[in-house]
Amino acid sequence: MIEALTYSLSRAAGISREEIRDLFNKLKLKISPTPSPELGDYGVALHYILHRKKLPRDEWSVFGRGVVEALMTSDYRDRCYIVKAEFTNGYLNIWIDYSRIFRDYADYVLTGRLFEELKSRGRGRRVVVEHTSANPIHPLHVGSGRNTVIGSTFANLLRKLGYDVREHFYVDDMGRQVAVLVYGVSLLSRNGVEPSPDRKIDHWYGIVYALTNILIEKGKLEKKLVEEAARIHDVISDAAEKLLGLYEVNGLAPIYELHVSFKNASWKKRYIHDLYQIIRKLDRLLAKTLKRLSDEESKDLMEIADWFRRETSGFLEDYREYMEYVEAENRLRILEPSVYGVLSEEIIDPLIAEEAIGELMRKYEEEDPIVSELFRKTASDVLEGFRETLGRIGVVFDEYDWESSREIRGLTRHVLERALSTPYVVLEDNAVILDLDKAAREDDYVRKLFGGEEPGRFVLRRSDGTTLYGTRDVAYSIYKFEKLGAEKVYNVIAHEQAREQKQVKAALHLLGYHEYAEKLVHLDYEMVNLKGFSMSSRRGRIYTLDELIDDYVEVVVRDYLENKIRGVGGLKYRIENIEEFQSTAEKLAVANTRALLLSIDPRKTLAFDPSKLQEHLEGSWILYTYVRLQSILRKHYGYEPLEHLEEIGRDLIDKLSSIKEVFLEKSEKELLESLLGYQETLLTVEESLETNKLLEKAMDICMKANKFYEELPVLSEKDRDKRIIRLILVALTMIILKELLEIMKLPKLKVV
């Protein structure tokens, strides 16, 4: 196409073909779809050339005619499916022969060549996609859900592109958070409290984790506040003195008033709760007095006020945080009274708890058999809950890789050894640190990796000899390449860990694993924000993936029934088969869940209001379109179209060959156009990692399909050729949509 335009432009403009080709390469000239069909199908803006030639506006049309003539008389015309060309307002617009494109594409898809071609891209090369990898301490929440959906979708995309994909879940069982949970669990089991059968297992552990954490953190803050309280008393006394001093200087009565208030406040010993109220009261009084005084008069007082605020702000902040824990505690204790009973009894001194947790971590790292058993059992239990949830949304991992496994431990030691022989290693009181700042100054790869960011120091071993998450992550990366045989690794990990991921890459590179570093890709995604609900896993406030799916089931059922009641059935609308109805509702709920979590660019924050799920029904919408397409084919052929795809393909190719002239209506052209973009979408997403584009493609196809469906009859079309063309279009759409559903793991529905 570009050649065709190069040829004709060069003829008409008298510029060499090389130069024109160069303009195309530099994208000074670009072929793009026209804004409206009256202007043709594609167009090129020629203003650049027009200005270069300094053509006055009234000579444009002469030039344009020249270009059009050159194009239409050349033999490129036929090869590029061009049927017509026109010059308007400095644009060269081209009409395409959809008839031939339609024939070629139908054949391409129905014979399966399209899919073979896509498969040839990966050529069976092994790729590892690590995703989800949530800490096994509480149920998966919507944030983990986003990770899962993005990860599994990307993995499926790579499968369609012919890669040998392995989906792995990395179990972070060696971190502090799991140790906190294990500590809570051990206290409970010592007192005879075991997981409740009435609650999904990961949800039960989630409460245990949150309560354990809350009781410890609350205790710490309480201690801190009590200690602070003494200092705050001094601050208030000092303030009282300062105010008195100030009054003696300037003699302003309101200052004396203030002094009395402060003096009063400093007398009695206060509990932290009163103290909070008192500070706020004094603060208000200060503000009030400042307002009464003129700028000149308030200058000195302002200084005292600022000082007072500075001195007390830490206390206020801590107190607020403390209250949040108290609130969280109250919320959770009602849910599992027996758990709360034991934990609140046992966790008295946060320091003792901390000590015990540290001890657990050390023992686990040393592979103490009893402690190891406890960690394994706890994490496995929670993972059991994960598996159930993941199964609901169609995700099954090939493997769960434990951070504590022998392989990772072994490789972690190897990483440390190897690090010692790199030029960027720093030893500080027995700690092993990679100086990435220095590396960035001397090593091109590391510098480019971090760009403007500060690489920082990457600690591989603490002074006490234990390793860190990052160290084990480096080891795990080597594991993926070496043991799993990956040629490329994608880590679906939240954006907040972008720096750590870069450090891992840098470490791999510096350790001599240049290739691994290159082939480790961080597929990063941003957080999920809920409106009117701030999630805090440390305080046990999470909107779980299970809840999201359940909420969707409710929305979907309500939506469907309300529609039936309004329409044919009235209040007496009868559900034919309850079981089937439930299964359909579940499928739709899953489709909506996945679609919601996939709907926007992973790199942008996904925000939605859990109470307004009925506004996010993209999943239902796609499935419904898919159902309609099937039902047309089912009616025509008399059997399940999905079970006879090859047969239908052969039949349609055969029928297509008997058609002389293919004429497409507007809505048919648009649908075809959208389908044509399928291949490009897949390849783009592989590169850009924007998994949301897959959903967008599916939605675009559905939109065009719905319009086509509404506008043109298929089965009842009298003209045989038109009927066949439309049947083919329906089949093509169904097939492409099926592929997209498989990639996004939206459940497939036959009927509703």
Next chain:
RNA sequence: GGGCCCGUAGCCUAGCCAGGAUAGGGCGCCGGCCUUCUAAGCCGGAGACCCGGGGUUCGAAUCCCCGCGGGCCCGCCA
């Protein structure tokens, strides 16, 4: 404080990297369409000085500079 990302109708979002003709969608709102392949649909309408200000260009939502507003990261945490 330093770095990265983001800012498009009441709300959410596409387009931005590779500048082009009327800024696409969705939710919500208003009005139409179920005896015709399943109305979870379709059609029509109202609603946007593309955060502000400069610059580059024949042409800027898009590129550059300066602001403003929001998020994230800067641990011997994970």
